[in-house]
Every structure is written in C-alpha cells, then in structure tokens.
Amino acid sequence: MLTRLNLQNFTLARDVALDLHAGFTVLTGETGAGKSILLDGLSACLGERMDAQSVRFGADKADITAQFDLHKSTAARAWLSERELLDIDDEFEVRLRRVILAEGRSKAWINGTPTSLAELRELGDLLVQLHGQHSQQQLLKAEYPMHWLDTAAQLQSQADAVRTDYKEWQTLVKQQQRALLEREALLARQDVLNAQIEDVQPLLQYDYAELEQEHDRLSHFEGMMQDSAALLEGLDEGEDNLLSKLGSLLRRAQAQSGRAESLAAVATGLESAQTELQEAVSTLRQFADEQVLDPERFAQVDECLGEFHRLARKYRTTPESLKQDFESWSRELETLDGLADSDSLQLKVTQAEQTYQASALALDQARKKAVIPLIEQLTTQIKPLALPEARFEFEFAPVVASANGLSQIRLLFSANRGIPLQPLAKVASGGELSRIALVMQVMIAAYAEAPVLVFDEVDVGISGGTAEVVGRLLRNLGEQVQVLCITHQPQVAAQGHQHVLVEKQQGEQAASSLRELTQDQRISELARMSGGVEINEATLSHARSLLQSV
Structure with a gap:
C-alpha cells in the first residue's frame, strides 16, 4: 500500500x-x-x-x-x-x-x-x-470482455498457457515452412556437391606435384639426354676428359705432399674431388641406360595434368587444392545428409497443434462455465445504480484458432425491459457505460x-x-x-x-x-460538497447524516 x-x-x-x-x-x-x-x-x-x-x-x-x-x-x-x-x-x-x-x-x-x-x-x-475518468472507454475495446472475464474468473494463468501453446505451435509452423524452402536449396546443394565429388574423384590417385615434374622431364627428354651425353664425354669418355686431367694433377700433388702440409691438403682435396666426379659419372651412366622415351606415358601425363587444370578453372581453385576441396565437399555432404527430415518436423507441428487445441478448448469451456455466476453478480451490483432493468450476456462466437482461444467474446447489454440484448458499445449511453465500467472494475480489482x-x-x-x-x-x-x-x-x-x-x-x-480532515472538518467539507452558497444547519445536518449512515 x-x-x-x-x-x-x-x-x-x-x-x-x-x-x-x-x-x-x-x-x-x-x-x-x-x-x-x-x-x-x-x-x-x-x-x-x-x-x-x-x-x-x-x-x-x-x-x-x-x-x-x-x-x-x-x-x-x-x-x-x-x-x-x-x-x-x-x-x-x-x-x-x-x-x-x-x-x-x-x-x-x-x-x-x-x-x-x-x-x-x-x-x-x-x-x-x-x-x-474515461475508463469506460476500455469497455468499447473488442478484447476487453475477454480479458475482464479471465480476470474475474481467475483464468489468467489458463489463458496465458493457451497463448504460450499457440505461440509454440505457430513457431513450429514457421520453422516447417522455412525448412521446406531451405530443403529445396539443400537438395540442390547436395546435387552440386555430388557432381563436384564425382568430377574430382578420378584424380585422387595422382599427386599433382609428381605429375608436373614427370611431365617436365618427358617434355624435355631429348635435350636432357644430349646434355647427359655431353657430361659423360667431358668427364670420362673424351680424349681430353676431366677425370684423366685430374688423375695426372693428383699424382703431382701426392708426390710433393710429404714436403709441405699445404700440398698435402691440396692432394687430399683432389682425392675427394676425384671420388665425387667418379660417382657423378657412374650416376650419369646409370641414368642414361635407364631412360627410354615413352610417347604414350607422356600423352597420359599430359592429359591428366590438363584435367587438373580444367577442374581447377571450373571450381575456381588451384590444381594443388583440388584434393583438399574434395575432402571439404565430402564433409559438407555428410553433414547435409544427416539433417532432420521433414517428416519429424511435421510430427512436432501436429503435436503442438493438438496441445493448443486441447488447452484452448478447455479454456473455452471454463469461460462459458464462469460467465453464469459473473453475469448474476454484475447484474445484481449494477441494478442499484439506477439501472433496475439491466441485463447482460456474454456472446461466444467461434473463430479461427488464435492466441486468445477459440471464441470471440462480446458483452451484450440491455437497460430496458422488453428490449433485446445488443453489443454494449451500440446501446449504452455515456452514463450507463460509466456505471458499468465502475462495477466491472470493482469486481476484478480484488484479483489484480x-x-x-x-x-x-x-x-x-x-x-x-x-x-x-x-x-x-x-x-x-x-x-x-x-x-x-x-x-x-x-x-x-x-x-x-x-x-x-x-x-x-x-x-x-x-x-x-x-x-x-478530522471528523468535524469532514462534516464541513461534506456540507460544502452538498451544495448551496452558504453552509447552514440544514447542509451540516445532511452531512452528519451521510457520515452516520456509513
């Protein structure tokens, strides 16, 4: 308070x-x-x-x-x-x-x-x-009779539950509609991924870097063999080859190596050079003996590299990245395949609708049951307010499912005997609305x-x-x-x-x-409020009687 x-x-x-x-x-x-x-x-x-x-x-x-x-x-x-x-x-x-x-x-x-x-x-x-002063205006609002009824009958929590059930149902309906639209896009994406994976899969057996190196070797085979032959000629097979000259020079260095440490070091270095050159010559001969030009292999490698580059351009990536892209596409496809299907979502929507319908029907029945004693109470309290022939009735009109339930509720009123009940807003005067609003407010005030x-x-x-x-x-x-x-x-x-x-x-x-005000002061104020230019014994007496009647 x-x-x-x-x-x-x-x-x-x-x-x-x-x-x-x-x-x-x-x-x-x-x-x-x-x-x-x-x-x-x-x-x-x-x-x-x-x-x-x-x-x-x-x-x-x-x-x-x-x-x-x-x-x-x-x-x-x-x-x-x-x-x-x-x-x-x-x-x-x-x-x-x-x-x-x-x-x-x-x-x-x-x-x-x-x-x-x-x-x-x-x-x-x-x-x-x-x-x-204008609270009666809320009586004219379409939703007021329903809200007043729920408050007066203490059905607010039940009405709130219906609104919650309706919201959950509608949320699932929207999710389902969105999922259907997204599913079309999802299926299209799955088709794209499957096509990409099918395109790239044949290349997985190849290593792009190794293919590129092999292609370079095969495309320069003739020049590579010519240079290998020239190397062998200069190192070992020619009349004035490098190994023969190195052998002669090594012998001279070895002959003098005992006389000076520097010459001994030179001899050691020449021995190492001779060994490395001999190994190089051996490797060259083995390489030259093994090389055979294979036109079919060259064509195969060339075709495979061409496919790498074509797919790289198609999917806007690099040839080296195609394998990584393949793995990424495969993971995405696996995720899409695992998404919930529309059947399970439809089941949830159906269950939510059934829950709402059950709670809304129970609320509708509770409201219809509650209006009988409330109408009696409202009529009883409004009659002494100069409305002795007042009658009320709540009209329930079925509506499409809504957050407020299964019925639109209107308050019907008649102030005169023999006059049919009509919507309150159409037939009640301003004074009648004011009195009805007051009584209705008093009836629900205790529940606020x-x-x-x-x-x-x-x-x-x-x-x-x-x-x-x-x-x-x-x-x-x-x-x-x-x-x-x-x-x-x-x-x-x-x-x-x-x-x-x-x-x-x-x-x-x-x-x-x-x-x-004190008691005496209240008498004076009530006398003033009762009217008259001057406060006299008559108005004071009337004021006292008002207080005594309490």
Whole structure:
C-alpha cells in the first residue's frame, strides 16, 4: 500500500507531505484546487512521462517521493529481489523517487539506486492500478470482455498457457515452412556437391606435384639426354676428359705432399674431388641406360595434368587444392545428409497443434462455465445504480484458432425491459457505460496484483442514492485493498475511511496543499460538497447524516 507521498515544487505544490492509510481514501476540494496533484505526483513516481511544466514556476526542479509498504505485495518484492533492489534495512518497504529538471530532463531512483523510467513503469504495474475518468472507454475495446472475464474468473494463468501453446505451435509452423524452402536449396546443394565429388574423384590417385615434374622431364627428354651425353664425354669418355686431367694433377700433388702440409691438403682435396666426379659419372651412366622415351606415358601425363587444370578453372581453385576441396565437399555432404527430415518436423507441428487445441478448448469451456455466476453478480451490483432493468450476456462466437482461444467474446447489454440484448458499445449511453465500467472494475480489482487502486472521478454523472451505492462499493473494496478516489460526490466522500482535502492558497504565487480532515472538518467539507452558497444547519445536518449512515 502507498504509505507516504512527498511533493516538492511539483506543479502547484510547494512542499506537501501526505501520510496515507489502508482502506478507502477520498480526495475532495473545490474545482481547480489541484485534486489531481496527488495522482500526477504518484504517476511521476511510477514512470509516467513528465515535462518541464511539471516543475513549479520559478523552481529549478521538482522532487517527488512515494513510499510503499510491501507486506501484501509479493510480486513487487520478488521483482525487487531479482534485481537486488530490496531495502537492506526493511525488505517490506520501497521508496520511489523522481526528480524533474526545469529543462525537461528527469532522473529516477528505486530505494536510492538510479533506475530507468521503463523499470519504474514495470514496478509500478505491480504496485498501483489507475482507473481514470474515461475508463469506460476500455469497455468499447473488442478484447476487453475477454480479458475482464479471465480476470474475474481467475483464468489468467489458463489463458496465458493457451497463448504460450499457440505461440509454440505457430513457431513450429514457421520453422516447417522455412525448412521446406531451405530443403529445396539443400537438395540442390547436395546435387552440386555430388557432381563436384564425382568430377574430382578420378584424380585422387595422382599427386599433382609428381605429375608436373614427370611431365617436365618427358617434355624435355631429348635435350636432357644430349646434355647427359655431353657430361659423360667431358668427364670420362673424351680424349681430353676431366677425370684423366685430374688423375695426372693428383699424382703431382701426392708426390710433393710429404714436403709441405699445404700440398698435402691440396692432394687430399683432389682425392675427394676425384671420388665425387667418379660417382657423378657412374650416376650419369646409370641414368642414361635407364631412360627410354615413352610417347604414350607422356600423352597420359599430359592429359591428366590438363584435367587438373580444367577442374581447377571450373571450381575456381588451384590444381594443388583440388584434393583438399574434395575432402571439404565430402564433409559438407555428410553433414547435409544427416539433417532432420521433414517428416519429424511435421510430427512436432501436429503435436503442438493438438496441445493448443486441447488447452484452448478447455479454456473455452471454463469461460462459458464462469460467465453464469459473473453475469448474476454484475447484474445484481449494477441494478442499484439506477439501472433496475439491466441485463447482460456474454456472446461466444467461434473463430479461427488464435492466441486468445477459440471464441470471440462480446458483452451484450440491455437497460430496458422488453428490449433485446445488443453489443454494449451500440446501446449504452455515456452514463450507463460509466456505471458499468465502475462495477466491472470493482469486481476484478480484488484479483489484480497491484494492492493500490486509484479512481479518478469515476463517479462523474451520478448523484443521490446512486452515488451512495458507488461509495459503498468502493468502501467495501477498501476492506480488501487500498483505494484512493478523487470525487465530487458527498455520498461517495462520506464512505471514505480517510478524507483528504485539497486546497489552493492565492498568495504571491498560488500553491495547493493537502491535509487529512478530522471528523468535524469532514462534516464541513461534506456540507460544502452538498451544495448551496452558504453552509447552514440544514447542509451540516445532511452531512452528519451521510457520515452516520456509513
């Protein structure tokens, strides 16, 4: 519940502090006194957008603080705990603060921790429920009868489950549709990979580098053999060959090697050179003897290399990379072959649809069962509000499956005997809508998570005995949750557990103030509200009777 509200330099309030009690609190005052200040300040603390005009003229900022008791607000405590925003000194209390600067910017805090307006609004939905002067307009929205029915019959969790089942079903349907489109692309990709693998597979038995080397040798066979013969001629077979000359020189070096270390080293070097040349000659002879030109092999190698280059151009790669590409294609094809088939996805879609249909049908049946006692309760409570012949009925029209279930729900109404029921929006007057909206709000208020309910002049257009009935409705509601109500009706104001008067002082600069009234002060205020230019004994007596009737 809201326990305290502080307003500093907020619109007409210079420095206002108000302590609020449990039960039904009424706010009254002359027209223009600023009765909406409290609600506007509360709205600011709950994250509503405010502009620079909210700052009192001449001040640099407005500072508003709202303090709540959380003993009956388990959802709000859980929200705060999840975000580590609970007050370490008192976990059953939360302070919301909003500072609005004269240039229009604002800052916000939850228990002293800076926060965003989005978080304030999120927490505010768990703390306060606001019903304004035009709340009856929501009755005209197509979805309201269904939402009201679910709240009044406490079917919200069942309705949420249906919405979840519907969402999961539709998600799977979209996945299936996407999978079908992707499957066509997948099959086309598989065909491409199979073709590529089939193209390259015959080349896997060859090593491109070795083929290239062999092709180079075969294509230069004649020159290679000529050079080999010339090498043998110069090294060993010619008349003036290198080995003969080296042998003669080696003998001279060996003859003098005993006389000088340098000559001995020369002799050793020449011996090594002679050995290496002899090995080179032996290798050349063996190579020349083994070489035979094979035109068919050359053609085969040439053709194979040509295929390497053709496929490399086709698949935009290099001949050396074709084997690696083949392995990559094979892995991708294996992955695609292992993807889930469409049959298993279709099974999931079918199962999700069956789950949704079952939960939606159960919700539809629960709603139809719940409307009977709710219609009786709604009719019983609306008749004393100057609608003695009022009748209601919920119409269920089958629709294609939706997140809200299997039926479109409309509220039908007739205010007069013998007149057929018709959609509420078509036949109800503004005054009738206002009274119906109030009763419907009262009926569901006890089920709302928010423990604070605010009614802003919802009793406009009613008076006398009807206003007294409305006051009693709100007072009874105040026994379950905290109710704040701005009213111009003395019959409603008399029903309050707490009465707050809003006054405006016209000094140098106008200022509004709020104060809780004593019993005697309430009598004077109710007398003023009852009418008449002057308060006399008759109006005072009427005011006393209103309080005594509570």
